[in-house]
Amino acid sequence: MHPERQEDKGTELITEKRxxxxxxxxxxxxxxxxxxxxxxxxxxxxxxxxxxxxxxxVLIAHAFSGDSHAAGYYTDDTARQKPGWWxxxxxxxxxxxxxxxxxxxSNMLGSCMGSTGPSSINPETGKPYGLDFxxxxxxxxVAAQKRLIDHLNISKLLSVVGGSVGGMQVLxxxxxxxxxxxxxxxxxxxxxxxxxxxxxxxxxxxxIMADPNWNRGxxxxxxxxxxxxxxxxxxxxxxxxxxxxxxxxxxxxLQDRADFSxxxxxxxxxxxxxxxxxxxxxxxxxxxxxxYITKAADYFxxxxxxxxxxxxxxxxxxxxxxxxxxxxxxxxxxxxxxxELVQALKxxxxxxxxxxxxxxxxxxxxxxxxxxxxxxxxxxxxxxxEKH
Amino acid sequence: MHPERQEDKGTELITEKRxxxxxxxxxxxxxxxxxxxxxxxxxxxxxxxxxxxxxxxVLIAHAFSGDSHAAGYYTDDTARQKPGWWxxxxxxxxxxxxxxxxxxxSNMLGSCMGSTGPSSINPETGKPYGLDFxxxxxxxxVAAQKRLIDHLNISKLLSVVGGSVGGMQVLxxxxxxxxxxxxxxxxxxxxxxxxxxxxxxxxxxxxIMADPNWNRGxxxxxxxxxxxxxxxxxxxxxxxxxxxxxxxxxxxxLQDRADFSxxxxxxxxxxxxxxxxxxxxxxxxxxxxxxYITKAADYFxxxxxxxxxxxxxxxxxxxxxxxxxxxxxxxxxxxxxxxELVQALKxxxxxxxxxxxxxxxxxxxxxxxxxxxxxxxxxxxxxxxEKH
Numbered sequence: 001m002h003p004e005r006q007e008d009k010g011t012e013l014i015t016e017k018r019x020x021x022x023x024x025x026x027x028x029x030x031x032x033x034x035x036x037x038x039x040x041x042x043x044x045x046x047x048x049x050x051x052x053x054x055x056x057x058v059l060i061a062h063a064f065s066g067d068s069h070a071a072g073y074y075t076d077d078t079a080r081q082k083p084g085w086w087x088x089x090x091x092x093x094x095x096x097x098x099x100x101x102x103x104x105x106s107n108m109l110g111s112c113m114g115s116t117g118p119s120s121i122n123p124e125t126g127k128p129y130g131l132d133f134x135x136x137x138x139x140x141x142v143a144a145q146k147r148l149i150d151h152l153n154i155s156k157l158l159s160v161v162g163g164s165v166g167g168m169q170v171l172x173x174x175x176x177x178x179x180x181x182x183x184x185x186x187x188x189x190x191x192x193x194x195x196x197x198x199x200x201x202x203x204x205x206x207x208i209m210a211d212p213n214w215n216r217g218x219x220x221x222x223x224x225x226x227x228x229x230x231x232x233x234x235x236x237x238x239x240x241x242x243x244x245x246x247x248x249x250x251x252x253x254l255q256d257r258a259d260f261s262x263x264x265x266x267x268x269x270x271x272x273x274x275x276x277x278x279x280x281x282x283x284x285x286x287x288x289x290x291x292y293i294t295k296a297a298d299y300f301x302x303x304x305x306x307x308x309x310x311x312x313x314x315x316x317x318x319x320x321x322x323x324x325x326x327x328x329x330x331x332x333x334x335x336x337x338x339x340e341l342v343q344a345l346k347x348x349x350x351x352x353x354x355x356x357x358x359x360x361x362x363x364x365x366x367x368x369x370x371x372x373x374x375x376x377x378x379x380x381x382x383x384x385x386e387k388h
Numbered sequence: 389m390h391p392e393r394q395e396d397k398g399t400e401l402i403t404e405k406r407x408x409x410x411x412x413x414x415x416x417x418x419x420x421x422x423x424x425x426x427x428x429x430x431x432x433x434x435x436x437x438x439x440x441x442x443x444x445x446v447l448i449a450h451a452f453s454g455d456s457h458a459a460g461y462y463t464d465d466t467a468r469q470k471p472g473w474w475x476x477x478x479x480x481x482x483x484x485x486x487x488x489x490x491x492x493x494s495n496m497l498g499s500c501m502g503s504t505g506p507s508s509i510n511p512e513t514g515k516p517y518g519l520d521f522x523x524x525x526x527x528x529x530v531a532a533q534k535r536l537i538d539h540l541n542i543s544k545l546l547s548v549v550g551g552s553v554g555g556m557q558v559l560x561x562x563x564x565x566x567x568x569x570x571x572x573x574x575x576x577x578x579x580x581x582x583x584x585x586x587x588x589x590x591x592x593x594x595x596i597m598a599d600p601n602w603n604r605g606x607x608x609x610x611x612x613x614x615x616x617x618x619x620x621x622x623x624x625x626x627x628x629x630x631x632x633x634x635x636x637x638x639x640x641x642l643q644d645r646a647d648f649s650x651x652x653x654x655x656x657x658x659x660x661x662x663x664x665x666x667x668x669x670x671x672x673x674x675x676x677x678x679x680y681i682t683k684a685a686d687y688f689x690x691x692x693x694x695x696x697x698x699x700x701x702x703x704x705x706x707x708x709x710x711x712x713x714x715x716x717x718x719x720x721x722x723x724x725x726x727x728e729l730v731q732a733l734k735x736x737x738x739x740x741x742x743x744x745x746x747x748x749x750x751x752x753x754x755x756x757x758x759x760x761x762x763x764x765x766x767x768x769x770x771x772x773x774e775k776h
Contacts (some may be wrong), residue, residue, distance in 0.1 A: 026657040033650040135650035194659045195634035196626065202659040203622045205652065206666070209593055210615035217652075218688055227598035233592045235623060243722065247581035252689060262421040264593065264605075264679045269685065270583045278594070291652045295668035298656065299648055301640060331719070334631065348631065 012080065013072025013091055013098060016175070019113055022147045029144070035134035039123070042148050043068045043114025044106035044292035046322070047090060056385070057154045058096055059145065060105040061084065061162030061169035063367075064236075065285055067113035070105035071098070075346045088369035096379035099350035101158060108169070109144040110136040110292040118288035119220060130288060138165070138300045142172040149180070156180055158164035159381055163187035164333065164368035165293065168300045175302070178318025183384040185261050185377065187325040188366040190337040191344060193286075199330055200239050201294035204232035209288045217288050229287040230278030237277045242329040242362030246270060303344075315348040321387075322352040323380045325373070328367040353380065400468065401460025401479055401486060403433045405502055409573035410535045417532070423522035426609035430536050431456045431502025432494035435478060436486035438542070445542045446484055447533065448474065449474065449494040449550030451755075452624075453673055455501035458493035459486070461690040471552070476757035487771070489546060496557070497532040498680040506676035508609060518676060519544035519605035526553070526688045530560040539567070544568055547769055551754040555680065556688045559729075563690070566706025571772040573765065574714040576754040578725040579732060580689035585720055586629050587753070589682035592620035595674045605676050618666030626667045630717040630749040630750030632702050634658060679730070691732075703736040709775075710740040711768045715753040741768065 023029040023038030030036055046211050050057060052351075060070050063083065073080050089095045090103055107115040110133070118133040125132075149157065159182055162170045162179035167189025174184050174243045190197070211228025213219055252268035254260075257267065266272050323346050326338035335356050345352040357372055359365040366373070402604055410415040416422055419442035421510045433456045438445060449459050450473065456693055459478035461468050478491055495503040498521070506521040513520075537545065550558045555577025559653075562572050578585070599616025638658035642648075645655070653658050671745070690701050710733050714726035723744050733740040745760055747753040 033648070035650075131652065135648075192640060193629060195638040195640065195656070196629070196631045197631075198640070198656050199622075199626045199634060199658050199662055202656075202662055203619065203626060206622060206663070207620050209652070210619050211598065212600060229599050230596050231591060231619065234587075234594060237585045238591060241584070241587075243582060243584045243719070245586060250583040252580060252583065252586075260421070260523075262423075264519065264523075264597070264683060267683075268583070268586050268590075270587050274587055274590055275594070275705075295655075296654060331631070338548070373666070 001346070002363050003053050011092055012083075013073040014075055015047060015069070015084070016075055017045055017068055019043055019114065020148050020151050022151070024131070025328045029140075031134050032137045033135055036225040037116070037134055040109065040116045040147075040303070040347065041120075041142055042109070042113070042144055043104050043115075044104060044148055045069060045070050045084075047103040048101050048102045054154055055156065055158065056101050056383070057100045057152070057157050058150075058159045058161060059149065059157050059173075060096070060103060060104045060109065061145070061166035061173075062105060063162070063164035063166045065104045065281070065290075065298065066166070067111070068105050068107040071103070071265065085367065086116075087105065088145040089377065091373065095374035096161065096381065097378065101381065104149070104152065106148055108293070110289060110296065112143065112286035115144075118217065118292055119336075129221040130220065131334045132289070133292065135295060136169045136292060137296050138172045139176065140167050142377065145173075145309065146177055152280040154230060156182060158384060160187060161185040161187075161377075162189075164189055165297050168297065170306040171302060173320065174320050174322075175285065175313050178320055181318065181320045183321040183380070183382065185323045185325070186341065188327055188333055188363055189335045189341075192303050192343045193298050194337070195243055198298045198331075200235060202296055205236045205291050205294060207231035207235065208291060211287075214287060217291075219287075224282070225287045229282045229285065229290065230275075232279040232287075233281040233285075234274045237274060239332045240362055240364040242331065242360060244329055244360035245362050247366075252271055261341055267333075308334055314382055315345055316348050317364050320350065324352060325366070326356045327361070327363070327375065328356055328358045329360045330363045332363040332367065389621045391593045399480055400471075401435050402452075402463055403435060403457070403460040403472070404463055405430055405433055407502065408536050408539050409544070410539070412506075417528075419522055419528045420525045421523055425504070425522055428497065428504045428532055429502070429508070430494050430497070430504075430671055432492060433457060433770060434538055435738040436461075436489050436493040438490040440708060442542055443544065443546065444489050444538075444771075445492045445540070445545050446489045446547045446549060446769070447537065447545050447561075448478065448484070449533070449548065449554035450493060451550070451552035451554045452685065453669070453678075454470050454554070456493050456495040460493070469601035473755065476763065477762065481721075483762035484549065485766060486771065489769065491732045492537070492540065494533055494536050496529045496681070498677060498684065500674035500677040503532075505674065505776065506605065506680055507674045516606065518606040521676070521680065523683060524743050525684050526560045527564065529684065530557050530564055533557070533561075534565055534568075538595055544549065544570060546772060547571040547573060549563045549575075549765075550577075551575040552577055552751065553685050556685065559690060562703060562706065563701050564708075564709050566708060571705065571711070571768070573711045573768065574729065576715055576718050576721050576751055577729075578688075578721045579643060579729045580691050581686050582725070583700035586686045588623060588720075589686055592623045593679050593682060595619035595623065596679060598642055599675075605679075607675075613675045613730070614670040616677065617673065618663075620678055622662045622666040622673070624661045625662060628750055628752040630719065631750060632717055633750050636731075636748065649758065699724040700752070702734055703738050709739055710737065711764070712740060712742045713747070713754070713764065715751070716744055716746045717748045718751045
């Protein structure tokens with residue numbers, strides 16, 4: 001009996017976080033920049049049952065601040081308060097149907113939700129790495145996921161699916177391991193991080209580094225840079241929404257008051273919301289992980305891998321079937337960037353479907369419950385499974 | 389001889405900053421929130437010559453971080469290095485032609501470029517106001533400008549012109565003093581600050597308030613919150629640009645390097661640019677003024693003046709002729725918001741012209757040299773002057 005068996009209670013998945021460790025001494029993981037890292041632990045969860053032919057596995061790659069908890073509830077979450085971040089998409093009878101598919105989601109290398117990252121203990125010093133953690137790329141994140149898939153004894157993935165930074169991982173999978181990827185779904189993402197996306201990430205990083213508690217990343221023994229991290233999250237949060245979404249959600253409504261305060265504090269609901277989001281984030285995320293993962297996203301560029309030099313990478317190898325999805329109000333990774341990706345795939349002779357979903361929720365739209373997304377995903381994955 | 393006589397040297401204006409003080413004891417300026425302030429000093433500059441009939445005065449209202457130095461060079465700027473912020477628009481033969489018009493620009497109340505603001509000395513304590521400075525509104529800023537115009541013995545302005553927060557002042561002028569305003573030009577602005585615009589301002593404020601040096605606004609005797617202010621400026625700067633402008637201006641070019649650094653520091657030109665902009669800003673602007681002026685902008689709402697309550701204000705009084713200009717890539721105050729303003733003016737029976745200028749520079753476009761803007765402004769102002 002494989003451990004990746006999931007138990008359904010009613011219509012909801014019950015799940016638990018598992019850990020896989022590789023690159024244990026004397027082995028090291030060699031990163032894209034040449035640095036060596038080890039041991040490496042990857043936190044992951046699985047949902048559904050792996051088929052006897054091991055051909056129904058779907059890997060989900062999470063976005064920047066996500067984790068392995070893509071769906072269902074943890075066993076100790078008896079009140080069912082914290083469903084996985086994509087619970088609307090992953091589950092029995094849902095868009096990624098756990099009655100049919102064996103779904104895997106792992107926390108990305110460099111993060112802080114169970115996988116090795118800057119807050120992990122550096123075996124050479126016995127203390128958290130901090131800035132001694134080597135810079136990881138989207139390629140390194142995917143290479144670590146590949147080790148997990150090997151460990152699960154899966155030689156071919158039915159699909160790799162992800163939005164935003166998760167979508168970058170999807171594309172990287174197709175380039176690195178084309179023979180392992182039967183299909184790929186890239187949502188709300190881009191082939192290369194734009195100057196504007198880099199700019200917002202840089203503002204977020206500067207907010208953290210401006211916090212004296214950051215202390216050049218060496219804060220794990222002391223107070224963490226929570227105020228800087230909260231501001232960084234607020235920056236991110238605005239870019240995930242849209243003008244329309246914010247007008248609909250908040251407008252100019254005041255927060256618990258009938259008139260302006262005429263002070264520098266909170267007046268509007270949107271201010272209160274952002275402060276809450278910023279503060280909440282500091283209780284679950286590590287500031288150094290934000291620095292590392294935003295940098296990995298900024299480095300991501302399939303069209304010119306190394307800034308001024310390097311070759312454009314092409315999707316010519318393998319038989320992967322592609323689905324590209326964009327959202328009309330996403331201004332962080334706008335539809336034109338998805339179209340560029342579609343064009344590149346077509347130029348490489350790939351089988352690619354493209355869909356722009358009309359939605360006013362901005363970049364965050366791919367995380368929200370949406371019947372259209374559910375139907376598109378189900379149809380696409382069913383088609384890939386049948387073609388076997 | 390009136391002091392507002394300007395001397396031209398060649399085709400460039402030479403100017404100097406002047407100061408006007410009112411609300412001296414026992415008088416006080418009563419602000420919109422009921423607080424009293426005094427004395428109030430307004431820094432201003434003028435360009436061109438006031439006509440004998442005193443009917444050629446154009447008032448320019450500057451944007452959030454601007455100052456009274458709209459055009460020309462200061463007498464001590466012999467190297468001509470720092471032209472006024474709208475030197476492409478204001479000058480002999482330019483869009484706002486100082487050969488024809490007497491142009492006035494004043495630093496807004498609450499700022500820090502010569503007019504009274506949080507960094508000014510509180511006469512009651514002998515120390516800088518800090519957060520004891522009363523919150524000012526766009527209405528208060530305009531009321532102070534009105535005192536300056538009275539002082540200059542001008543009873544009717546040929547035009548009031550401004551972009552962004554300056555455009556809000558233009559609209560406020562038309563509502564408060566319709567009989568004094570023959571024409572109004574509102575560029576890249578809005579009738580009410582949107583949730584998204586408030587959100588970005590709040591992130592900027594939080595960046596400042598997260599800096600321990602901010603010390604609840606009481607830092608004038610010590611180190612100012614420069615790191616927080618720099619981050620705040622970076623946030624603002626990204627919103628002033630556009631995806632297209634940043635792609636064109638920076639793309640993914642690296643800053644003085646051939647490959648990625650694989651560190652958390654600067655890799656891309658756009659990062660270097662933002663850091664430079666942030667740092668430069670701290671040398672000229674006061675953090676508390678940023679808090680106050682962004683709050684004034686956030687409070688601005690002609691459609692529902694007091695958040696949940698209050699009456700919509702209408703442009704029914706006076707005979708002001710309006711010109712509304714938006715920029716196609718401005719996502720901070722998008723064209724649809726200018727159209728809302730045009731609709732409101734039309735409903736009120738006003739004479740209004742509207743123009744959306746195609747430009748990829750984002751919100752900042754109104755500050756950049758542009759032949760189209762020059763021609764539109766010249767034509768509009770000539771028409772108003774002729775109708776006299």
